[in-house]
Amino acid sequence: MGHSPLDDLVAAVTGRAADGVDGIANGQARPDVTREGRTGVPEIIYASGKDFDQVLALTSTFVERTGRAIVSRIDDTDARCLIDRLSSYQAQHEPRARMLVLRRPGFRPPDGGRVGIITAGTSDLPAATEAQVVAREMGCVVTLVSDVGVAGIHRLFEPLRAMLDSGVDAIVVAAGMDGALPSVVSGLVDVPVIGLPTSTGYGVGGKGIAALLSMLQTCAPGLSVVNVDNGVGAGATAALVANRVARARRT
Amino acid sequence: MGHSPLDDLVAAVTGRAADGVDGIANGQARPDVTREGRTGVPEIIYASGKDFDQVLALTSTFVERTGRAIVSRIDDTDARCLIDRLSSYQAQHEPRARMLVLRRPGFRPPDGGRVGIITAGTSDLPAATEAQVVAREMGCVVTLVSDVGVAGIHRLFEPLRAMLDSGVDAIVVAAGMDGALPSVVSGLVDVPVIGLPTSTGYGVGGKGIAALLSMLQTCAPGLSVVNVDNGVGAGATAALVANRVARARRT
């Protein structure tokens, strides 16, 4: 963690070629391999819309240079191909979340904090799992509780109490459709809550739009949000918070 | 109530001039004075966008022919002028809801049912009061509970239990901003819930849009909605339901 924020910038502007600003493969990608040191969040390769060769080149680069590659929005076929092509690495594949992690044997994320994830329904699990994987790769211990939405709000309280008792320092609340759960949770706890709207629901306000707007309009301050289905963003934010608290506790 | 639905239609189509289809004053308004008999909901004069003379003419017509006139969206000045000009009638004015009711002395609404109204915040009171006045004029006994939104959801349960115990047959839940409360209530009770979004809140999804969308996307079936700030519609719907149940109980 000796690599400090803004160092890359100085190096780049003054012409000292920072590691990571050179292109790869076809000269078109410029993988930001120093991102984790600079921002605390590892680069996550967004596979959607890239062809397999681009994903393969980026994945190899990251796993070689940093010991690990994290790929999001990758379909099953491509994930299995990647695992085959990079078989000397250890793979962890979460098909439901379309996440794939490859690690050099022996690689271990840094020690991090404690993060809680709550979902309103089972349909929110893909986005919630994306958040879970990212937080885990940032070193967090993650507790996930699902299907406690407001249509039967009595289901919420017991698991929430247990989660608070376990000492989480940030909570991601994933909800689609009405998006009401994050506001309810944020009004009950003293932990920063990150609202993660999910693309469930049909009709007007469907695909997560009502959920996002309802969270943006929350009457419970302390709730911030990420975009619909952006589990990566929610997990990274929660982990940044939790890791910071954990680091403070350790010092 | 001898006037049954569709009678007006037959009369009109076959050329027998039904009461109420002739114009008034300047020949431009055709007050629907048989609406209450036909639909169970009295005509409500929407003052916004009409000039004072139009409102006065309509109000006189209704109070003369039906014994009562209900005016919505009327500003204070116009309301006071109307009261002055029609001083032989009894006036009930709710400035916060911009509602004015004029009644012939001795007028009494029919006996109706029991309606509950809940608001998430105090800013929802104008729309909630509009609903309250309409339900009351349709003969309902109305219980109103306010400021029990999800940012402090513990405030909800005691008043809600009391409302259910009192025997309401329909509940209007008014909420702006996140619009989460109607879904929570609808998941807790066995009474039809009418969501009434209100135009509170700023930014994206503000002015009641997020609230409306969140209610439309509710995960708690049994919740139907009306448009933002449409207290008239919410009150009329709740009263139609409650009155129907009450009538059934009486028979």
Added chain:
Amino acid sequence: MGHSPLDDLVAAVTGRAADGVDGIANGQARPDVTREGRTGVPEIIYASGKDFDQVLALTSTFVERTGRAIVSRIDDTDARCLIDRLSSYQAQHEPRARMLVLRRPGFRPPDGGRVGIITAGTSDLPAATEAQVVAREMGCVVTLVSDVGVAGIHRLFEPLRAMLDSGVDAIVVAAGMDGALPSVVSGLVDVPVIGLPTSTGYGVGGKGIAALLSMLQTCAPGLSVVNVDNGVGAGATAALVANRVARARRT
């Protein structure tokens, strides 16, 4: 029906494990098996976006614990698989509405009220049938009249008169495109009307958006709405109303 509203809540908050708050199968779903007792609306399993195993686990749980499972938005293949896998139960499948109901032999819904359903066109039948199935499973007798939209409004009056004569206590009116029919009906009858916009129509305002907006903007108070294609919500709301009136009549 001895299970009263808010009981689940007290049990949950005070730590007495209410039936239904424990997870199933993979520990991720928390089926709300007490919902029908609490809210009068049975849990309806929303199959869209869930994988077959999730749907199967939920369906088994409900049919075992409550005697019946209702599944919505299920495609033909999955429906047939479910029927095969749970062949000891009686199946009722409505492919057009993508609804499947499984019942333990001898299961009978409670006695309910009378609901009417009207559609503007034949394209509105899927959503209307979804509403019909839900109301029927809530014990209602349902009358359905279709294809009487405003492009040929003379087709409406005779069937509407017959429906009113049969004693319906709530009417669902399904319409896509211009969404004009619910406002016309609501101005003609003294029964609560639930507008059910459907996703027919193309171009600007298509997929039910114009229909929903037109219903929200209705000039005929007494009309409340649910979201586009939300037959479940429309049917549940109408049945809650009709059942409440029927119960009142019986007492």
Added chain:
Amino acid sequence: MGHSPLDDLVAAVTGRAADGVDGIANGQARPDVTREGRTGVPEIIYASGKDFDQVLALTSTFVERTGRAIVSRIDDTDARCLIDRLSSYQAQHEPRARMLVLRRPGFRPPDGGRVGIITAGTSDLPAATEAQVVAREMGCVVTLVSDVGVAGIHRLFEPLRAMLDSGVDAIVVAAGMDGALPSVVSGLVDVPVIGLPTSTGYGVGGKGIAALLSMLQTCAPGLSVVNVDNGVGAGATAALVANRVARARRT
């Protein structure tokens, strides 16, 4: 009417300065004084957003060169000032529609056809009157029927029958809120209908948006629309149609 379509174009492109392409006053406006001859619709000066001097200059130009000036969206004060400043002309002012017409004494519009205008409510009268003035200035005989919206649809039939019997060749139907009336009318008559949405209504779909969308989504072919509150466009379209039929009848 000897000036035929496309003549202006040929003159302009080949450099023969057509009357009307030279600027006026401050050199910034290029009044299209040959428009009526070319398109059958007189130039209508849109006052909103122009300062008084611009409106005065344009009005003088038109009344001088063509014998008449038609000004829309002009507030009362400016209208009265214009009348004062151009007092040698005959003024006809419709404050409700914010229309002002000035005519050289003796000016007479050409003989035109018969146009019908129907409004759903009295709030639709400003836009409807704008249409009425434009059609009248294009030589039409105009019949206006108001306040026959679908909330009490029995009010519609008698006036509609009378209007058809009078021989109208085009009907403008103005409606705000749900915008349902134009579709109903278009399904009942064999005359082209022009839908004129008006900016009445609040909440989502308010200010005429739901009305416009509902008309665009009409299930009754033969209905075309203009923009919200565009009485000028509706009146001009209806008059173009009616005048064309009238001219054909005369030949």
Added chain:
Amino acid sequence: MGHSPLDDLVAAVTGRAADGVDGIANGQARPDVTREGRTGVPEIIYASGKDFDQVLALTSTFVERTGRAIVSRIDDTDARCLIDRLSSYQAQHEPRARMLVLRRPGFRPPDGGRVGIITAGTSDLPAATEAQVVAREMGCVVTLVSDVGVAGIHRLFEPLRAMLDSGVDAIVVAAGMDGALPSVVSGLVDVPVIGLPTSTGYGVGGKGIAALLSMLQTCAPGLSVVNVDNGVGAGATAALVANRVARARRT
């Protein structure tokens, strides 16, 4: 054509069963077989979203009772099946416009007027052809000119002049993307113009939205519009106008 507007209504309301209000086949469709007599526009069967059996039943009903059936939005396979199943009728199939017309041998549309259709690009031809078929079936002689959009506006003038010289009484102008052509044409001619936006174009404002909005905002009065890709509506409107003028000329 002895069947006059509103007759159906009187018959229906007074209980005299008008021809066409009874259901067919499965009791769900109520074909409006008297529409052409009442409104001048034949019923057009909208195949999209209906299953083949529904389309077949409706098509048979219309072709048997009225001598012709017009089907829109029908895909190639279904069209060919229909032709096979109803092989005793004469078929005219326009795959590009997804229109199918079946006629009893000897059927002849009534004599109508003259309609012009102009397209901005070749991509507008499907919608334009839909309009062409409808106008033709309403008895019109149709002139179609394509690919004269504003990116090369010099291409417009010669064909437009020819079209005006041929005596058209209404012009449909189809345009996608910028939707500029209808405003240009409407400013050049003295014939009513119907703007037909088409779903060409991508990005923000794509799929015809910018085109529709631009036409609604036209600065050239005399232009009315129908929804995106609504060739049926545009053709019917233009034909209603042209037929009315033609009828007037003949008398």
Added chain:
Amino acid sequence: MGHSPLDDLVAAVTGRAADGVDGIANGQARPDVTREGRTGVPEIIYASGKDFDQVLALTSTFVERTGRAIVSRIDDTDARCLIDRLSSYQAQHEPRARMLVLRRPGFRPPDGGRVGIITAGTSDLPAATEAQVVAREMGCVVTLVSDVGVAGIHRLFEPLRAMLDSGVDAIVVAAGMDGALPSVVSGLVDVPVIGLPTSTGYGVGGKGIAALLSMLQTCAPGLSVVNVDNGVGAGATAALVANRVARARRT
């Protein structure tokens, strides 16, 4: 801070009246005076849309029971009246941010953490100051840097370096118009960033909409957002994070 999360809920559901669930004044407001203990964020009285008497009653209640009242969105006149009426308390008024804080003499917020606030332009200062006041009242030391937007991005680096060196644990970045700055900052630092879009900018995407969307679409994970102009939410979130880290450091 002995009051722990969920305690209020248990008390409310089991009928033991928790402090704060009783109404005040006119019986309509239910001030949530235990919110700060429960959630770490003090109740903030939203003055907009409330009348002066409501604001006064709420303010008195809070300042009396908790030693401080924080009022947001209060105009100058009302703020000065409040200060007058409650002159025994110490007032701190930030007119630019429309914030007013009243404190009982001797009141001191708890010790908190370090928060940084950055603005893209000077127009973002009202929202940024709202965030600053809230964070300060939650006990934070706040560093504010303004006018370093991306149109001249060289202005950013020096102040950002100083801010990081001072040890902030959360950064709020306020930006309107293009909303680009939060993404740039989030890609440079290892601190959680809260994007605060502001309602600057006109035209399409104006009033903060483009800014909000751009932040939601950030390519720099670790950025979460609040709604447009929601300085209260941004400040509360940042302070919750920073306070949690500070508390960890102290233990």
Added chain:
Amino acid sequence: MGHSPLDDLVAAVTGRAADGVDGIANGQARPDVTREGRTGVPEIIYASGKDFDQVLALTSTFVERTGRAIVSRIDDTDARCLIDRLSSYQAQHEPRARMLVLRRPGFRPPDGGRVGIITAGTSDLPAATEAQVVAREMGCVVTLVSDVGVAGIHRLFEPLRAMLDSGVDAIVVAAGMDGALPSVVSGLVDVPVIGLPTSTGYGVGGKGIAALLSMLQTCAPGLSVVNVDNGVGAGATAALVANRVARARRT
């Protein structure tokens, strides 16, 4: 012009305080006084939403350090106050465009190129004049032609020919409502065209939205756009192009 792009960046990142990154007055504004040297576009002070003191401080700073200050969106009163307070400078005030320019006596913009500006109507003049002032201050000779919109397109050709003959190297085309003119112009000329939508027009697509979308959807490549009413952006873009060509011609 010795100050080259990216120099400011290097200076800032490496800690050498570039001129212009220090704050002024109240420490909150960081005027970018080197912008003109770096980007070729002078800083333009956006007065809207700033209080008078902020505008005064910024204006003084710029006029002192660079010899000129350009203020946009300034109302008449503030403009006159500024002129009074900075009376030693030469003022040029364009109230219609809400632009104010102050210059040190003897200040002269650099020599630039030739820019043309065309408007569809006279209502587009405020935005067009804003563009004109900015281009002029960047040293351009500007030709402005107004009121040649597509409703009477014959008015366009002669002035356009003259403008091309005068040698303009970039053309700004301002249009509201239908926004059709920029596409027509772009299809006729070989000069880059910048579309400037203006906020004229009402109803759906009003306030410049339809105009902007129509320009974005143009079928005439070579047209790029700026936001609604963004005369500053249009003028700056056109001047950057024209100045670059002029500079090339001079070398």
Added chain:
Amino acid sequence: MGHSPLDDLVAAVTGRAADGVDGIANGQARPDVTREGRTGVPEIIYASGKDFDQVLALTSTFVERTGRAIVSRIDDTDARCLIDRLSSYQAQHEPRARMLVLRRPGFRPPDGGRVGIITAGTSDLPAATEAQVVAREMGCVVTLVSDVGVAGIHRLFEPLRAMLDSGVDAIVVAAGMDGALPSVVSGLVDVPVIGLPTSTGYGVGGKGIAALLSMLQTCAPGLSVVNVDNGVGAGATAALVANRVARARRT
């Protein structure tokens, strides 16, 4: 280039058949073969939504009459078929950008200027390549730099400096998601920048909408934009500018 702007117009209006206004093949397309001479931008055949025969006819016409045909949005299969069918021409196919260029042997574009293209990510390459091909076909030398988005902004400066040093006269900046890069670049350089939003990103503001809005709201004047994924428009605009400068340099 002897064919000058407006010549086509004069020829068309005066009836002298300009080359290119006659239809081809099926009489429906009117290829604008003189566009390049008139506007400096060659006609680009938009294949999407056209059937193969239409594309083939247009491609043959252009390659025969002008020596080259440029086809955009063509899928791989159709491109390969075209190459086969027109095998006497030289083909250049860019599958990623869905562009195909066919040239008569010996065809050479005119000499043009220098254009730079920058992308924020590798997902922006399809749109960027579309721009590259168009600029190249207009004779430009194009430098493309990719994957330098603001999440790691240090990657931008070195390649940007090199691009400026190479003498580009216009820069296209392609970005999806947050769309922040064009504003950053426009604030750093003195060259006109064309923002090219791309359809990357999901959730609210996805598919390039946030990117487009952020660019329209840029705080860096000198940035104009084209629609999402409109590489053709961006490339044509940049090339028009660069070619104009180059031509000026040569004279």
